[in-house]
Amino acid sequence: MAETVTVRNMRLVNPTGTSLSSGDFHLNERPDTLSGKTLGLLENSKANSDKVLHELGQMLKEKYDLKDIVYFNKHSASLPTKPDVVQDMVNKVDILITGIGD
Amino acid sequence: MTTNNMERSKIVEASDTIEAIEECYRMGWSDGLPVVPPVDYKVREMLEMAGLTGEEEIISLEMRNRVLTSENVAANAVMAGCLPEYFPVLATTLKTLEEEKNFVHMASASTSSPAILMVLNGPIRDQIGANYKDGLLGPGNRANAVLGRAIRLCFMNGFDARPGTLDRGTLGNPSKYTLCFAENEEDSPWEPMHVARGFKKEDSTVTVAVAYNPITVNNSYGHTGESILMSIADTLKSASMAFRFPSQWVLVIGPEHAITLNEDGWTRKGIQDYMMEHAVRPQSELIRLGIAQGPEREGDDKIIRRCAQNAEDILVLMGGGTGGRNSAIIDTTRFKIRTTKIENPRS
Structure with a gap:
């Protein structure tokens, strides 16, 4: 049975499908340096997102001692990144920047 | 993934149902409007x-690392204001959405804020008292009101949307509160x-479809079927609508327009073909309007x-007062509209 919240004698069933006491997502720790790290850039396939991220990548490479930059893209702006692309990112990069929006 | 079976009781000093409504706000379970507190006996009633x-x-x-159980869905349905007899409609809609995950992603995350459209046909309409007139x-x-709302609450509460x-x-969409109605089959000149x-x-x-806000076509003075279709096509090829060409569409023909169209011999197929021929724009115009990339x-x-x-991508139905x-006109994007039989409706 799902968790409940009791308001006086009323038990309210949790509608969220998750535990009330904790979330399921945990953020990774931020790296303390970008030096020697591989940066991933994920563009969402909307117009010019590749150009914006590429420019950002070049700026970061000049400013920090990045080991490498790897580019990825979503097959559709409206849909999640494909699982194999996600796994590829996990395998190849230390930090990832993505853009949302149009 | 299984639901958490741990039971947590949180005692809140509350005087009555009104306090429970406020507690639901504090828990973040609302869509902005007051919800019916999902008390366990109402959730059980719906499931039974x-x-x-x-x-x-x-x-x-x-x-999203989320699974919604029938209990979660029933809780959201109670909060929306659903009666137990509405549950088969919800279950069928969610089953369609489970099969068409793209609908969920679009309607729960897209920058253009589309909603989920639900159109009811058949005996279920009168069994649950759905509206297809005024x-x-x-x-x-x-x-x-509550069927569409229940789906949205499932998205918001279930998927953190x-x-x-x-x-x-970016702008949201009033249809994200609810966009659910039934067809007036009895008075329609066309088959359901x-x-x-x-x-x-x-x-x-x-x-079920992914949909944007309905756009009203007010044709008051054109008393021919062709005039009505011309005004519908004109609206359909407006800049904002043409942005999505080619798409799928639901045309809700009001009864006054339907009478005129029928008198002039317009069939559903004829209406669909008219739109295919007249709701068009040259690519050059779309580029100049900034809705297609140059x-x-x-x-x-x-x-x-x-x-x-295809003409079949333009659904035509009659409804309204x-x-x-x-x-x-309802723009229902490029994701294929799905029609599914509702299982176990109350006979």
Whole structure:
């Protein structure tokens, strides 16, 4: 049975499908340096997102001692990144920047 | 993934149901409007009527690491204001959404803020008292109002699809509160929409799509069928609508317009073909309007973009009240509209 919240004698069933006491997502720790790290850039396939991220990548490479930059893209702006692309990112990069929006 | 079976009791000093409503706000379970507190005996009542235990997994979203059980869905349905007899419609809609995950992603996260459209056909309409006449698109009818609302609450509560976090809709959309209605099959000059889509008249169905706000077409002075269709096509090829060409469409023909169209011999097929021919824009115009990417190239004025790929992608149904000459267009994106038979409706 799902968790409940009791308001006086009323038990309210949790509608969220998750535990009330904790979330399921945990953020990774931020790296303390970008030096020697591989940066991933994920563009969402909307117009010019590749150009914006590429420019950002070049700026970061000049400013920090990045080991490498790897580019990825979503097959559709409206849909999640494909699982194999996600796994590829996990395998190849230390930090990832993505853009949302149009 | 299984639901957490740990029971947590949080005692809140509350005097009555009003306090429970406020507690639901504090818990972040609302869509902005007051919800019916999902008290356990109402959730159980809904599940028992549907013959469910509460543990069935109804819809999952892997990338959100979420699974909604029938109990979660029933809780959201109670909060929306659903009666137990509405549950088969919800379950069928969510089953469709489980099969069409793209609908969920679009309607819960897209920057353009589309909603989920639900159109009811068959005996279920009267069984649950859904509206297909005056004030078709709301407000005023319980079934129409709460069915769409329940789906949205499932998204918000179940998948954290909230504005500013995982729902990236920039402007939002009133239809995200609810966009659910039924077809007026009895007064329509055409066969019911679900029959045209291959179902039997006695089947109860729900047609599910990703949709933007309905756009009203006020044609008051054109008293021919062609005038009505011309105004619908004109609205359909407006810049904002043409942005999505080719797409799928639901044309809600109001009864006054339907009478005129029928008198002039317009069939559903004829209406669909008219839109294919007239709701078009040359590529060059779309580029100049900034709704298609340029640059403009020679010959773009000869490339004709039609509203749909196929005439069958333009659904036509009749609904709404009399006394005014209005119809409505609903843009339902490129994701294929689904019509599904509702299982176990109350006979």
